[in-house]
Amino acid sequence: MKNRTNYRKEHKTVQQIQKLFDKVSDLVNSLPDSLQLKLLQYHNDHATLLHCTRWGLQAAEDILEEWREITAPLRKEDEF
Numbered sequence: 001m002k003n004r005t006n007y008r009k010e011h012k013t014v015q016q017i018q019k020l021f022d023k024v025s026d027l028v029n030s031l032p033d034s035l036q037l038k039l040l041q042y043h044n045d046h047a048t049l050l051h052c053t054r055w056g057l058q059a060a061e062d063i064l065e066e067w068r069e070i071t072a073p074l075r076k077e078d079e080f
Contacts, residue, residue, distance in 0.1 A: 004078050007071050011064070018060035024053050 028036070028050055040048050063070060 005074065007067075007075065010071075011067055014060060014063055014067070018057065018064060021053065021057035021060055025057055028053050 028039075031039070036050065040050055042048065
């Protein structure tokens with residue numbers, strides 16, 4: 001028997017991820033500007049803490065917005 005995915009539960013999990021990224025973003029933004037600049041300079045522009053936080057939050061928001069479209073093919077697979 002196949003293990004069916006509970007998409008409502010998984011949607012809530014992605015919502016929690018979004019909230020955590022939002023908290024991380026708030027924490028990063030609470031750092032002094034001079035320290036944020038140093039953190040930006042610490043890694044390359046595609047691997048900084050600030051960059052990853054920003055795009056992680058954006059990804060979670062996009063996924064939640066398109067949840068039905070993303071999971072539709074998976075739901076069809078679950079039917080078999």
